[in-house]
Amino acid sequence: MSETSNQSTSSAILDIFTLHGRRLSVQAEESIMSRGLQIERVHYLVQGQVLMHSSSPDGRETAFNIVRRGELVGLTGIASNNFASYDATTISPCEFLTVERNLFQRLVLENPAAMQEAIDRLVAFIRHATGLAESLASQSLKARLARWILTRLEDDGVALEPGAVLPIDFSQRLIAALAGVSRETVNRQLKYWAEDGIISFSGRTLRILRPKQLLFIAGYNNDRQDG
Missing domain, CATH: 2.60.120.10 (Jelly Rolls)
Incomplete structure (x- = not known):
């Protein structure tokens, strides 16, 4: 806000x-x-x-x-x-x-x-x-990053489902600034999530592949589930 x-x-x-x-x-x-x-x-x-x-x-x-x-x-x-x-x-x-x-x-x-x-x-x-x-x-980098992505989707009225796209021009510099860490740290974490099939990112676009897993990382779910 x-x-x-x-x-x-x-x-x-x-x-x-x-x-x-x-x-x-x-x-x-x-x-x-x-x-x-x-x-x-x-x-x-x-x-x-x-x-x-x-x-x-x-x-x-x-x-x-x-x-x-x-x-x-x-x-x-x-x-x-x-x-x-x-x-x-x-x-x-x-x-x-x-x-x-x-x-x-x-x-x-x-x-x-x-x-x-x-x-x-x-x-x-x-x-x-x-x-x-x-x-x-109080939150880990992973939790802050996941919550930031989820908040952006919610604020712009994008349904949290497989294939949802982050509704801003995606840049790792921007996400790093909002997560309070370096761009290199964000890049490394996003690559880990991409390798696990949680997200994909290309150019200035980030796509959610397993939303329930992202919810779990953010601390919003008690049970770990694949999206």
């Missing part, structure tokens, strides 16, 4: 972007927001996907989540201290509605419904970040 969960079409925040936002098209692999810099604009994602992430001093990348249609980038900019605490980079070509940060802050503060929605979105973001921290601390 990003700084926002998907809201209804009657969203007060969406109304702000519809009335005051301007359209912005961005290509893949472009920076939308940089950690440590002031947030100048708040973005509503109309189409595409954006990665929330940060990098450690040794260059390892850790991702918080993937922002998808109907979600926001830069909502923390409504705070008095409006410096970004993470980086945001487009995964795919994206279309945004974007509003200047000071205007967005004023409009939200003037509208109780928008203020409540902003709080709800930020709380959801904090809960997701807390869950991620707990999983990194």
